[in-house]
Structures are given as structure tokens and as C-alpha cells.
Amino acid sequence: MKNIIKSVKGTRDFYPAEKAVNSWLYKMIREVSESFGYQEYDGPFLESIDLYAAKSGEELVKEQSFVFPDKNDNLIALRPELTPSLVRMIAQKQRQLYYPLRWWSFGPFWRYESPQKGRGREFFQWNADLIGVASPEADAEMAALMAGLFQKIGLSSDQVKVFVNNRRLMEQELLALGIPADLQGTVFKVIDRRDKLDEKAWGAYALDRGLDQSQFDGVQKLLTADDLWEKSEELTRFFKAVDALGVSDYVTYSPRIIRGLDYYTGTVVEAQSISADVRRSIAGGGRYDNLLAAVGGDPLAGVGFAMGDMVLSVILEEFGLLPEDRDTSPARVMVTVFDQNSQLASYQLSAELRKAGLDVYSYPVADKLGKQFRHADRIGAKIALVLGPDEINNGEVAIKDLSSREQTSVNRNEVVKALLGMLENDSAA
Amino acid sequence: MKNIIKSVKGTRDFYPAEKAVNSWLYKMIREVSESFGYQEYDGPFLESIDLYAAKSGEELVKEQSFVFPDKNDNLIALRPELTPSLVRMIAQKQRQLYYPLRWWSFGPFWRYESPQKGRGREFFQWNADLIGVASPEADAEMAALMAGLFQKIGLSSDQVKVFVNNRRLMEQELLALGIPADLQGTVFKVIDRRDKLDEKAWGAYALDRGLDQSQFDGVQKLLTADDLWEKSEELTRFFKAVDALGVSDYVTYSPRIIRGLDYYTGTVVEAQSISADVRRSIAGGGRYDNLLAAVGGDPLAGVGFAMGDMVLSVILEEFGLLPEDRDTSPARVMVTVFDQNSQLASYQLSAELRKAGLDVYSYPVADKLGKQFRHADRIGAKIALVLGPDEINNGEVAIKDLSSREQTSVNRNEVVKALLGMLENDSAA
Numbered sequence: 001m002k003n004i005i006k007s008v009k010g011t012r013d014f015y016p017a018e019k020a021v022n023s024w025l026y027k028m029i030r031e032v033s034e035s036f037g038y039q040e041y042d043g044p045f046l047e048s049i050d051l052y053a054a055k056s057g058e059e060l061v062k063e064q065s066f067v068f069p070d071k072n073d074n075l076i077a078l079r080p081e082l083t084p085s086l087v088r089m090i091a092q093k094q095r096q097l098y099y100p101l102r103w104w105s106f107g108p109f110w111r112y113e114s115p116q117k118g119r120g121r122e123f124f125q126w127n128a129d130l131i132g133v134a135s136p137e138a139d140a141e142m143a144a145l146m147a148g149l150f151q152k153i154g155l156s157s158d159q160v161k162v163f164v165n166n167r168r169l170m171e172q173e174l175l176a177l178g179i180p181a182d183l184q185g186t187v188f189k190v191i192d193r194r195d196k197l198d199e200k201a202w203g204a205y206a207l208d209r210g211l212d213q214s215q216f217d218g219v220q221k222l223l224t225a226d227d228l229w230e231k232s233e234e235l236t237r238f239f240k241a242v243d244a245l246g247v248s249d250y251v252t253y254s255p256r257i258i259r260g261l262d263y264y265t266g267t268v269v270e271a272q273s274i275s276a277d278v279r280r281s282i283a284g285g286g287r288y289d290n291l292l293a294a295v296g297g298d299p300l301a302g303v304g305f306a307m308g309d310m311v312l313s314v315i316l317e318e319f320g321l322l323p324e325d326r327d328t329s330p331a332r333v334m335v336t337v338f339d340q341n342s343q344l345a346s347y348q349l350s351a352e353l354r355k356a357g358l359d360v361y362s363y364p365v366a367d368k369l370g371k372q373f374r375h376a377d378r379i380g381a382k383i384a385l386v387l388g389p390d391e392i393n394n395g396e397v398a399i400k401d402l403s404s405r406e407q408t409s410v411n412r413n414e415v416v417k418a419l420l421g422m423l424e425n426d427s428a429a
Numbered sequence: 430m431k432n433i434i435k436s437v438k439g440t441r442d443f444y445p446a447e448k449a450v451n452s453w454l455y456k457m458i459r460e461v462s463e464s465f466g467y468q469e470y471d472g473p474f475l476e477s478i479d480l481y482a483a484k485s486g487e488e489l490v491k492e493q494s495f496v497f498p499d500k501n502d503n504l505i506a507l508r509p510e511l512t513p514s515l516v517r518m519i520a521q522k523q524r525q526l527y528y529p530l531r532w533w534s535f536g537p538f539w540r541y542e543s544p545q546k547g548r549g550r551e552f553f554q555w556n557a558d559l560i561g562v563a564s565p566e567a568d569a570e571m572a573a574l575m576a577g578l579f580q581k582i583g584l585s586s587d588q589v590k591v592f593v594n595n596r597r598l599m600e601q602e603l604l605a606l607g608i609p610a611d612l613q614g615t616v617f618k619v620i621d622r623r624d625k626l627d628e629k630a631w632g633a634y635a636l637d638r639g640l641d642q643s644q645f646d647g648v649q650k651l652l653t654a655d656d657l658w659e660k661s662e663e664l665t666r667f668f669k670a671v672d673a674l675g676v677s678d679y680v681t682y683s684p685r686i687i688r689g690l691d692y693y694t695g696t697v698v699e700a701q702s703i704s705a706d707v708r709r710s711i712a713g714g715g716r717y718d719n720l721l722a723a724v725g726g727d728p729l730a731g732v733g734f735a736m737g738d739m740v741l742s743v744i745l746e747e748f749g750l751l752p753e754d755r756d757t758s759p760a761r762v763m764v765t766v767f768d769q770n771s772q773l774a775s776y777q778l779s780a781e782l783r784k785a786g787l788d789v790y791s792y793p794v795a796d797k798l799g800k801q802f803r804h805a806d807r808i809g810a811k812i813a814l815v816l817g818p819d820e821i822n823n824g825e826v827a828i829k830d831l832s833s834r835e836q837t838s839v840n841r842n843e844v845v846k847a848l849l850g851m852l853e854n855d856s857a858a
Contacts, residue, residue, distance in 0.1 A: 091433045140776075141793060354465070
């Protein structure tokens, strides 16, 4: 084995098979986003660390972000999430934009985490946000977008669920347990860590963070109160709207959903895979009605979510829902090169076929025909064309069907028609 | 003006209008790449600095790259170019891939340069490479790909040109001028800087780098020898193949093209805009037959190019070739909310229309109808639907044509048909 320079830990090489999945996901996300009228946008990939400080939450900024000084010693972060860039962009043009504003994006993000299956240091996220409206029905649209993608890519409501909770409801319940407002942020962190620690460690963590035993008992009981949502007018309207949007089978209340980010103020959502052995978080989001003001804009309500590509890809693979391999081969036709003298004629033919709208490989050098046919097979071509001296003299092109191995000759002027007919039959088969 | 945190110098905010250009370019690049049978791939965005060292060229690695230490003090670079990642990926799976291999990509890159019009620190590039074949006809395919994109996006051969030269030819000519092999790399750098310095400074730079006056005179003369290509069998075959591929009007010989990267070994290409006041470089590339071995693979020939999005966008804007603004509005239909009581009925209607394949905005809150109509207008919707108590009682939906301001009512069961008819007429107009 030679000494090949290694890739960076937690990054991915997208060979054509992997890139096809990524691009297919992007396409599905585009279709769902556009079906709800969302406009595509994106922020920069580099942002000032100040943008995240004190808004995203300490863990994300200080521990999980790639941060480095530029040549003027300004601290630059590789973006760990998109919402702060979104609200910065809106604040910059706040009076020129029209509300309600609906934006979506699909792009790369970076977090300094321990890589494992479904988690890397460099990943893609779908982000969708609805800005300028504070209604529970706007929150419901987030759940409908997530469910819309799940339906589109074949994930059923037995396989994935969008769990929902509301921070205002939780605050009210914590207050009833005698937990004052200034301790509630800590309790949210405790709840958020519930699935990341074993039960004993989690209990110790809770008491360590300042809860007394009776408060902790109360919190534990709260986390099993699956009908708690009925106390919330917001969530009651939310679930009615989810029902009207036709996705109620995908959406369920859970008092255990809090989300880690500090800036959420109301409804929070988290999508999880529920049928596999490991319950994995696929997406998270929520309402952030104070964030515009926090980055220097005028107060403006917002709700949104982010869905990562890595867990989703793992789940799709487990359920056999990934697109087929053949999608990585764009062309179905290859023009061979009989010998160097006829190579230019082959190139001319390729150019003509492309002009007629066909996707065509040109073999780029003279070589044994058998080798060229084998190559055509391997890369997913269905038809190979041969243009040797005989064909050129007769004004013909030989067409080889690579599956039946049959070869016919057609008049040079009729080759496009013949190919279109063969490819149509092929895709019908 | 409030105090909004600034974006990082040299980065771009992609508001929907700018993102629409970026995504349109990606789509055009995909279509051209696939028409030549190229498979989409991508490398990571972070790579070890070692991958670039001594291969990409000192200037790119030491001066122009964003480099930072990770938590284990390994030096990480934000990728300044894709070719090193490409050859690393090929070297890793060299025996499992099929050659000739054709890969393309469209993604972000970073360089620490002084931002100016058409140049930023964070930009996108189209990369296309043909690996495993050393023929001049393979080189010609690169020129045809570039020209194919220019044709597709409306740039004529009076506006842009692909200039071509060959390093082997230049080496032979430099040798004839008495410039030995070990000085030739320096001379290439001198030639590459010709357009970056004024004439006097350039002459001083050349002499300073070790050329004597007679060698420099010889080099200057060489750079005006526009028929030099006739001495090269490689370039003679290259231009014949370009002709066969039908793009000879876009492709021209220039002895002044060298390209800055150290790893090129044969033909080099550079696309430039030629009709604007400023001659701008749009794309560059060339043959690199030693690079696979340099990263630890088996020797394997390659040729490829990269085209940046920023200069291209500037040129497209200058020539009025950018797609229209209305492309940023995905949906043509908006469902209004008459009052809070009827909001769920509106949501149900939206969901039904989406199920029928229409892209639909749901207004997410009850508000004055006039305000909702104005919003629909602004975001590019053509039709607004109203579902008030009267319509609900009568089993109807009111359809408002936002351009004619006419309003009609249709039976609830016929609304999809009516909308499809109206949208068809609209797009035909």
C-alpha cells in the first residue's frame, strides 16, 4: 500500500455513488420546499464568531465550532448552523423584505464532534424558516415540511416521527414545580441531556446543576406527561393545523423534547427515526421570537428547523430507500473510436448527438473495440456506436445494443431517431 | 442604524435573487457535464495542508489558503482548489475505478485574496476532469465542455474565448533560447505574471528572477508567436479535435497562457472574457500527467479545468444574460386566510392542492384580505384563493386573478382543474 495523504477526520469523500444520494436529496428537498412556496437562499460558510456568541448556546459555540483567527486576528467560524446567518441577513434588509417570508437552503456545516455512524464534522443541512408571523399555524407548517420530505423519500410514519413540545408550556409547568425562571434554562439543559446520559448519571447531573430532589422528581414526572399539550392553547391550535395539513400521523407530542439551542421561545420540534434499534435525531427546530432583535434588527417573530443529511442517509440505507446506482451514469450512449484516423469522425458524431439533446460519452482515444464495449457496459451505457472506415464509406453508423449484444447498421442521417427509439424501449422495460 | 454584526470580508450573502443565479448556473453546468457523460462527485471542503504542499504551487498554498490548526495541531486548509482532492480520491480507489473516468463537481472554495468585483474569498467552482487517457483529443474535450457551457448560458465566441497553449512546446522553445530546464519553472511564473504587472515592473521581475536580457528578449518574442502551435503535434491534433467537436470558434492558440499551478505537464487552457474593457480570466486548467503518482497513487494521466462563478456572474450581468427575477418565486398560487375560524379550511385546501402537484403558499395567519392580496402580488403569485364562510357553505372557492383583479367562484371539486387552466394560460402569455 502506497502512502496516500489522508483525508481530514470527520469529512467525507463524495464518490459518484455518494454524491448521487446527496444531489437526489437536494432535489427532493427543493421540490418539497417549493411546494410550500419557500425561496432558496444561503448564507456565507464563514461567519464572525460574534454572530453565534451568546445566542446559539455555549456548547455549540465554544466546544463544537471550528474557529480560527484570520490574518487580522478576527475570529472566524465555519458555520455550525444557519439560523444566526439568516437573521443577520434579514436584519440587514429588514425594511426591504416582504413578510411572511419563507426561505429554505441546503448547504454544508461544520461541527467539532466525535465522528460516528450518522455523525461527521462536515455535513449538509436542509434549513427552512418562516419569518414575520407568530401563529401556531406557522409552527405547524414546519412539521408539514418535514413530513412532506419524509413522504417524498418514502419514510413512513411508522419509521419516523416529528415530536413536538412548547417551551412556554414547560416554563409554566416548571414554575408550578417551584423552579424559578432563572433556573429554568438549566433545567432545559438537563432535559436535553436525558438521552445522552444513562439514568444514574443523568440524575447526578441534574442535582449537580442545582435542582433539589423534589424538583428533580417533579421534572421526571413531567417528562412522562404525554397529554401535557392539552394545557397549551398554542399546541392545541398547532395540532389542529397539523391535522388540516394532512400530516397528523407523522406528528406527536412529547414533553421530553426541548432542543439544545438557547434562542427558542415557544414550540420546539425534533424529528427522530423510531423503528430502528437506535433512536436517532434527524432534525430539530423551533420558534425564536427574540432572535432578530438580538442580532441588531427590529423585533420579528420566526420559526424554523434544520435537518442533517447524515442520519437521514443512514436511515434511508437501512430501509433500502436510496436511489439506484445506475443514476450515477448520466449517459446511455457511447461513441467508440475505431482507429486514430476515424477518431475525428467519431467526435463529429458525438457533437451532433449532443446537439440533438442526447447525453453521450466519446471514447477519447483509439483502442481495441472489445475494451471499449466493456468500458461502455461498466459505466452504464446501453448502446455503443461504431464508426469505422466501412461505415464512413457507406454513410452509416453501426449501433450495438450492449444488453442483447445485437449490432445493426443505420443510415448516418437516421441515427438520432434510431437511438431515441432504442432508449425509449429501454426505459420502458 | 442599529448595530448588526458584519459578515466576513470576501464572503457573500445569497439572498433569493443571488441564490437563484447560483442554482441556475449549477443546473446549466450539470446539463453540460452530463451531456458529455461526466459523473458528479465532490471532495471534502476541509483537507490536510499536506495535500497541497509542493503540488499546487507556493503562492496558492502559503499565501492564498485559509489554514488553521485543529485541536490536535494538525494543519487544516479550507480547500483552495479541487484537483488535489480529486487525485487523492482516485489514488485511494485506483484499482476499483474504470478509466477513462469523467467526473465533474460544483462547490465552494476559499482563497485569501483581496476582494474586488468578480473576486471573493469564498466562491464556487465548476470542476471537470478526464482521467486515464493522455490523448490531445481528451484535452480537446475540456475546451468543448467550457464552450458548451458558454453556448448554453448565451455567451458568444465574440464575448469569451478559450485560449490554449502547451507546456511541452514552451519547454522546447525555451530550451532553444538557451534557458535550461531548471530555470523553466521560473520562466513560467514570469509569463504567468505578465498580465498582473505593468510592462516595466514585469521586465524588472523577469531579470530579478534570473533571466539575462537576451533570454528575456527571446521570451518576449515567443509571447507574440501566435502560430507557434503549428510546431506541436499535440496542439495540431488538439485543434483538429476541437474542430470536430464543433467549437473551434471559441478556441484559440495563445503563447501567453501558462497557468500558475506547478503540476501541469502538457496542454494548458484559460477562458477569458474578451469583449469587456477588462479582460477577465473565467476558467483555467490543463494536463497533469504526474499528479496521481505525486499523491501516492500509480502513475495515471489526467486533464481538467476549473471555472469560478464570480467572474462568470459579473460577465453575465454585464451582457444582461442573467435569469429573470421571477424565478425566485416558486409558487404561483396563494391560499388566503379569511378569518381564524376558516384558517383550517384554508390549510386543508392548500394541502389538497399540493397533493395535486401544485406549488402553493398558505398565508399562515388571519389578516386583512387586501393585505394578503398585496403580499401575494409582491412575492410573484398570480392567483389568490379565498375560502370564507360563504364559500365554505356553498362548497366553493373564490379564485382571484391578481393581474386582471377579476374574481370568480368555482366548485370546490373543480378548483385544481381551474387553476391548472389559468396557470397554463399565464405561462403561455
